[in-house]
Amino acid sequence: MFLPYMPDVARCELSLRELNQMWQLIESSAKMNCPAEARLLLPAMVATRTGFAHLEQALIANLVQEKVNQVLANLGTQARYAIDILVRNLFERTADVGFLATDADLCTFVADFADDSDHDHHRASLDAARRRLAAYRDKYTVYDEILLLDTGGRVLVQADMTTPVAHSLDPLLAATLAADGYVETFRATDLRPAKSRALVYSHRMRDPRSGAVVGVLCLCFNFEQEMDAIFSAYRDPSHRANMLLLDADNRVVSSADPLWIPAGVQVPVNTQGAGGAARPLLFGGREYLVQTFGCNDYQGYPGPTGWKAQLMVPLDLAFRDSGADVIEGADAQLVQGLLSHAQAFSPPLHELMTAVTRTTRTIGRIVWNGKVTSHGDGNGNRLNTILDQISGTGARSDALFSRSIRDLYQTVLAASISQAELTAQLLVDMLDRNLYERANDCRWWALTAQLRRGLAEGGDDDAIKTVLAHINRLYTVYARLFVYDRQGRIVAATGAGPLPCTHVDADTLGRVCALRSELDHHVERFAPSALYGGAPTFIYHAAIRHPEQAANVVGGIGVVFDAGPELANMLHSGVAGRSNMHAYFITPERQVLASTNAAHPPGATLALPATQLAALLAAADRNGRSSGALMMEHDGQYVIAACSRAAGYREFRLGAGVEQPVLALLLESFGPVRDARELAALGAQAVQVEPMDGAEAAGTGTGTDYAIFHAGGALMALPARTVQEAVPFARVQRAPGNHRARVGMLDVAPGGGSKQFVWVFDLALLATGRAAVITDNSQVMLVTFGAGAIGLLVDDLHSVQQFSDDALTASPMGAGAQALAPRLIMANGGHLLIEEIDLERLALRLRT
Known part of the structure; x- marks a missing residue:
């Protein structure tokens, strides 16, 4: 359904299909050219090819789903924030009209206006009332008109003299006179003849002396201006999606792009969130992804009945590249550390990574075991050719999967970064809009x-x-x-x-x-x-x-x-229950104004280095936006941090030095920071090993084959003749014995004979004194040990290489009898040293 709109994923699918055909060719070649030598490898090769086929399906499905999820998440966030901002704004209007309708001077003016015998007094009081309305409107620029009417609908005075109104027959007057509180009206009205519709808040007025109802106050909200501001702030900057305000009948009230989707048309909606919108919706002959969010009550105010915010993006535009690679240029160790917590922030990504790693390790183990078992065998050349083909194709498969997983990881992180930036922007917007009302309220009431x-x-x-x-x-x-x-x-x-x-x-x-x-x-x-x-x-x-x-x-x-609950309400509304995200209002000096984290109460100083805060603000400046986001380490956690400056709302903050500078800060945690040793164990670095005199050794056949592996953060080796095979650590039964390095036992059938149990020991602990960090990469080598065998736990397998005796040198660390590696193998022209484990010393260590 979505794949035709994702050319990058389609290209990946084609490459995976070609690799699957390559695996089939290798199998056929092995069966024809060396059936006897390959008989033990073929079952594993078939299983590997089948595993890659399943991985191909899972990878494509996950890439598609994550891209869809990212689009829906962004659309949903924009829609939810837009309606939230609007409802909070309109709540303030309901309070304003209730206050102004009790203004004693205005109420007296309305009550006395019927007596027009004193024309001079009438003219003076009219001028005074008009000045008073203008004074109110000057302080609250959200209103484009304020009108006072008597009970018969006659307009007594209005603030906007460019569109004079003498009389109104609008039914809202009768409804307002009959109501105890405010009346909210949105439609065409003769109160605003120059507009096709108006949002009016009306309230009846009483004579302050007698208490009799004498008229109606109407506050006309500058609706179009406000919607333009919301669209500008929360619509996708690329304008690939349209932002809409809908009524109870799903008709467009206001559109960010009316030439695309005009007001008045009915559109399909998706009020079920991401879970209910995994299918496109058809509108005007075009398929769209849609997210719709209705009003949430604020301070008991539900918003206009049935109003909703909606984002719609056409499928053919939804998945175009929307930004730079968030991983590119980032610290590699930070990226690897974040990825190690994929299970927490993207279980599908973690499952896919695990499956790819498992399959890749299986290929490596097939090749490694094949090389070990064929060492010194004059008839093993044909098998080695097959093994080299397996190794090369496995490397291509691993590279393709790694690149695809990186793309998937990029998609997930880009979504988190985008969400964090938008949330930070929302928070300062909510704060400034709220404080705008506070600054205006005190001036109104004065x-x-x-x-x-x-x-x-x-x-x-x-x-x-x-x-x-x-x-x-x-x-x-x-x-x-x-x-x-x-x-x-x-x-x-x-x-x-x-x-x-x-x-x-x-x-x-x-x-x-x-x-x-x-x-x-x-x-x-x-x-x-x-x-x-x-x-x-x-x-x-x-x-x-x-x-x-x-x-x-x-x-x-x-x-x-009431800063405590009000600021907290804004922050909690922004994070919307995301337990791994904390939000803060802080000053540039990092004083906390409010927080969703109980460890940082108001008045505390946030333990965020000034350099990190400066980097976040610099990122916002580079983006040309008010918000910036970065991946970083904070308080022992890998986090995505976003920060936004309070930039003002309408005329609020225009006066320098009046308002205190405020920042919104988001910290989304993904898991604890890994130390270098943990990261090394999670993914041993791909070190290329070439014999010091590889050409000569290969030509004379006088060299020794060594099985090379990672253990304790170092490259180590054993003569290949002493190694039987390697198996995944997952097969080990954990059963520690009376030796501190013993980690369990393994049932094996060497040479195809009957099964027997062997003890497994931690080679890193024996060689370095530090226990191995067990990961999905951990392997167990079965090593000939006297008349039997033992298992050695290692971090990962590397390769099988041949070295001449000239490549060996005494280790400066191996002089003592307790050292397990008395000799070093000099590889890569002497620039890489590999520790050769001495089995006799190992036996002595195990006995003691």
Whole structure:
């Protein structure tokens, strides 16, 4: 289904098929040219070819599935984040309309407007109301219109005079007058005649003196502008996928590319996530991969009914290369260490790696055993030719599988890196959007007539507290609201428990009183505050000005952000239950503002080296994006780390030095860091070994054949005549005896005779004093030992080579009787030394 759209995988499949044909040719050649010599090898060759055939199917299936999973994961993340951001934004609108509908001056204006006998007063109050609406809209640029209407639908005043409206017949007015709370409307409306549709939040207004319902307030959200911002931030930069907002009937509300998929059309959806979308969906004669996510409640607000975010990518575009190789240029040891934990982050990849390794080791063991058993045999040349063919074809097979596994590994890591970068971007976006609301809230509320008159006239503090309590019920993200006078005395406050202090500090008071206009605010740096129970938080302030003398500051309002749960909610929403991922808000100095990791509470300093943080930010700069991600080691773990700078939202953060710089940091752990010895044991380096005088030895036949292997991190050798065969360590029955190097026993049938048990000993422990690290590569060599045999555990097999006696030299480490390798084999022109194990010394070591 998907393979025709993945040319790289199709090419891999063709190469694997050609290799399978090569294995069949080798089998046929062995049967015809040396049937007697190859009779013991043929069953293993058939099993190996069959194993490669199964691996071919598994590899292709895994490559296809991982590529599909990566696309679906990216689409799903973008869709989930887009709808989450939108719902959080709209929640704030529901609170705004509830607050502004109780503004005493506006409510009085609406109540008094019916009495138009005093035209001069009417004109003055209209101008004042219009200025007031403009002042609110200037602080909240998410609104493109604010209107006040009487109960009959007459528009009394509006903020946007470029599209004048005199009267409305929209049914939302009757619905709003009948409702106790806000009404959310999205469609065409005569309130916004220049727009084909509008998102309106409306709330009825009451006369502050009589309590009678006198009119309706309408806040018109700048919907198209907001959707453009979301599309820009969370749509795939390559624009191969289209991002959509859908309604309850799966019709397009808004499209990132309306020329491709316009608003109003109905599209297929996939609300089941990656598990339910392993098939393409047809739309407009084209097949797509689709991911759809609906609204999650935020602070009890469910979002507009049935709204969903959706990403759609055509199959013919879905699998095109979308970025640089994330492995290329990375530290090889880091990449190998990460890959060693494949079982944790990609079980299919781990299973495939294990199967390929097992098959490759089987081929190596077939060749190694064949070379060992044919040493010194004048009739073994034909078999050696077959063995060389097996070895060469096995190397080609291994190289192809290794390259394909690397591609699979690259796909998995690229998906993790992309997810981490997008999550980091989402987190700072959520933070800035949230703090944007906090900065605007305090400035909105500073305009409240009851607060301004109360402070100017030294009036009833209880009346101020009543206003604050009403606001706090609407805006649940605050732990406390408080109002203070020109001397810094807190005159009223909300919040649980008694007020812990009576005054704001002198520095804060001075900064608030020095604010130049109603558009300015002051925010205290994130730090512990008595007003927040001693915990760290942000506190936003705005100056409250005299109702008739705007230049005269009569006090201020402070809003204590409920930072603990609110910041944690953002972080947990971003990581979405991924247990191996931790998210942090930090300052550039690495102070923690919030964390999903209990080991790093707010106020702590994150133990991340400054060099690593700088490297992450530099990666973001190189990418030309706000987020950067790298593979690295952190706190004893292999991690993918991503970092994003808080860059602002709308006009928020435009004023330098007002807001505290914040970074979002993601750390996704894949497993503990391996030491060098573990990594060496997991994959012994492919060292080429050539005899020092290979041509001469081959020509005269006077050399000695040596079986070469890896043990204890070194290359070692035994004369081939002393070795019977090698078998995988998995056949060993673990049964330690009274010798510290004994690791178990093995049942064997040497020479095809009856089975017998032999003890297996750890050669690395005997030779170096350090126990072997047992891996899937571990092998056991059966070695002739007196009249019987023993097994020697080694890290891996290497090759069988012939060396002349001139290639041997005494080992400087082998002078003592306890040394197991008194001689060294000088290979590769003397640049490579191989330790020759002395079996007599080994026997002595085992007896003692």
